[in-house]
Amino acid sequence: MNIKAMKAVGRAGAGLALAGLLAFAGPAAAGDNPHDPYEGFNRAMFAVNEGIDTVAAKPVAKAYDWVLPLPAKASVGNFFGNVGDVRNVLNNTLQGKLADAGNDLGRLLINSTVGIFGLFDVASEIGLERHDEDFGQTLAVWGVDDGGFLYWPFLGPRTVRDTAGAVVDIYTDPTWGTIFKSAAARNTLVGLRFVDVRASLLPSDKVVEEAALDKYAYIRDSYLQRRTNLIYDGRPPRREEE
Amino acid sequence: MAARRAAKKNDTDLQNMKKLIALVFAALFATAALAQEAPDVLIRRVSEEVLDIVRKDKEIQNGSARKAIALVDAKVLPHFNFPHMTKLAVGKDWRTATPAQQQQLTSEFKTLLVRTYSNALTSYRDQKVIYKPFKMNPADTEALVRTEVQQPGNKPVPIDYSLEKLEAGWKVYDVTVAGISLITNYREQFAQEVRNGGIDGLIQSLAAKNKSLEGNLAKAGGK
Numbered sequence: 001m002n003i004k005a006m007k008a009v010g011r012a013g014a015g016l017a018l019a020g021l022l023a024f025a026g027p028a029a030a031g032d033n034p035h036d037p038y039e040g041f042n043r044a045m046f047a048v049n050e051g052i053d054t055v056a057a058k059p060v061a062k063a064y065d066w067v068l069p070l071p072a073k074a075s076v077g078n079f080f081g082n083v084g085d086v087r088n089v090l091n092n093t094l095q096g097k098l099a100d101a102g103n104d105l106g107r108l109l110i111n112s113t114v115g116i117f118g119l120f121d122v123a124s125e126i127g128l129e130r131h132d133e134d135f136g137q138t139l140a141v142w143g144v145d146d147g148g149f150l151y152w153p154f155l156g157p158r159t160v161r162d163t164a165g166a167v168v169d170i171y172t173d174p175t176w177g178t179i180f181k182s183a184a185a186r187n188t189l190v191g192l193r194f195v196d197v198r199a200s201l202l203p204s205d206k207v208v209e210e211a212a213l214d215k216y217a218y219i220r221d222s223y224l225q226r227r228t229n230l231i232y233d234g235r236p237p238r239r240e241e242e
Numbered sequence: 243m244a245a246r247r248a249a250k251k252n253d254t255d256l257q258n259m260k261k262l263i264a265l266v267f268a269a270l271f272a273t274a275a276l277a278q279e280a281p282d283v284l285i286r287r288v289s290e291e292v293l294d295i296v297r298k299d300k301e302i303q304n305g306s307a308r309k310a311i312a313l314v315d316a317k318v319l320p321h322f323n324f325p326h327m328t329k330l331a332v333g334k335d336w337r338t339a340t341p342a343q344q345q346q347l348t349s350e351f352k353t354l355l356v357r358t359y360s361n362a363l364t365s366y367r368d369q370k371v372i373y374k375p376f377k378m379n380p381a382d383t384e385a386l387v388r389t390e391v392q393q394p395g396n397k398p399v400p401i402d403y404s405l406e407k408l409e410a411g412w413k414v415y416d417v418t419v420a421g422i423s424l425i426t427n428y429r430e431q432f433a434q435e436v437r438n439g440g441i442d443g444l445i446q447s448l449a450a451k452n453k454s455l456e457g458n459l460a461k462a463g464g465k
Contacts, residue, residue: 070394070395071394073395074394074396076395077394077395081397132397200396203362206361207361207362210358211355211358211359213428213431213432213435213447213451214434217430217431218427220430221427221429221430222422225421225422225426226420226421226422228421229420229421229422234400234421
């Protein structure tokens with residue numbers, strides 16, 4: 001991206017941020033949802049994020065998706081998946097799930113060596129499944145309340161608990177700290193991961209756009225359901241009907 | 243001689259008749275067996291049938307929503323219980339709706355679900371569907387069939403089907419993708435619409451949404 005285009009994006013972003021803040025300053029939407037006490041703020045930030053996504057994140061992700069052949073994309077995804085196994089080992093241990101921690105440590109060792117720095121997910125091929133855990137889930141297992149739903153610019157949907165979790169995850173994430181000493185290498189990796197994640201969401205964009213009566217509520221409720229599912233390791237207590 | 247021939251003819255007639263009866267019974271039995279098809283067998287059969295068609299159909303792969311909708315209508319729809327799905331999505335407000343309103347809600351919700359999820363089919367490429375081991379008791383009237391969609395470089399996505407046993411066989415009443423229930427995800431949105439404009443408000447919102455999607459479809463050159 002050249003400097004002129006970056007400036008244009010910056011201006012668009014600033015304008016959107018201002019619009020978002022103005023919307024926030026106005027009367028907040030009636031907060032009648034117990035899971036969403038900050039709905040007014042959240043909807044404003046959601047609008048900001050939609051703006052950033054339209055002018056910057058989505059076009060970049062689309063270009064990435066179009067340019068890179070599938071094996072290359074798979075390797076990028078595998079690489080960050082392998083880095084994420086560091087977090088899985090740590091958080092499985094913190095939650096007392098030692099068998100899963102051991103399994104994920106095995107994944108990490110196999111994929112970092114035989115899988116050539118994680119570019120190939122050999123561990124999954126031989127049946128070692130990943131157990132996704134992060135510090136937000138660890139806090140939940142420790143009994144911390146979710147604190148209400150929040151929608152952040154860039155970061156997107158998080159509960160208050162998951163926001164705290166995300167901060168700890170960043171501190172314990174090799175990509176942010178320990179793999180490379182150089183800031184340029186770190187920024188490249190963090191940026192690449194962002195684009196990789198965004199690109200992996202491209203196919204669901206259209207579905208959400210078409211399925212939702214209210215896109216914000218659709219994304220919020222998807223996020224909350226997904227987190228509950230993760231906290232209970234895929235077997236959440238059954239919801240009562242009606 | 244003639245009598246013997248007649249007797250023999252009667253014999254073969256009888257044999258033919260027996261064969262015919264056996265055939266009719268076999269057919270009846272097969273239909274009954276099909277209706278009693280176990281939930282996991284049903285999900286696997288329908289998934290494989292649909293994906294087989296998508297794999298061969300270049301138009302669907304190129305994003306032809308109309309063809310994808312036709313496919314879902316023909317192959318998938320008969321196995322879903324839409325009235326139950328709509329009732330669950332509307333929640334406690336369902337009881338305040340008149341039978342006519344309930345029918346309208348079901349019809350609009352069905353259109354929306356078919357329209358949006360046919361679209362997901364057009365983005366199918368070369369993912370692999372894994373069917374998880376399935377257990378149930380013969381007396382069970384509810385079942386959960388777990389599957390997983392695997393794609394290179396991405397985390398596998400679990401897709402679970404909740405089914406219930408009706409007279410017409412097993413029917414799906416909810417689909418959960420990566421822990422996100424399709425039905426639960428509409429509850430808050432529906433409740434919000436009902437708070438704002440009553441049951442009729444919700445019907446209107448759904449109808450307007452479907453109309454705008456239909457408009458997009460027409461704009462896309464009627465694909």
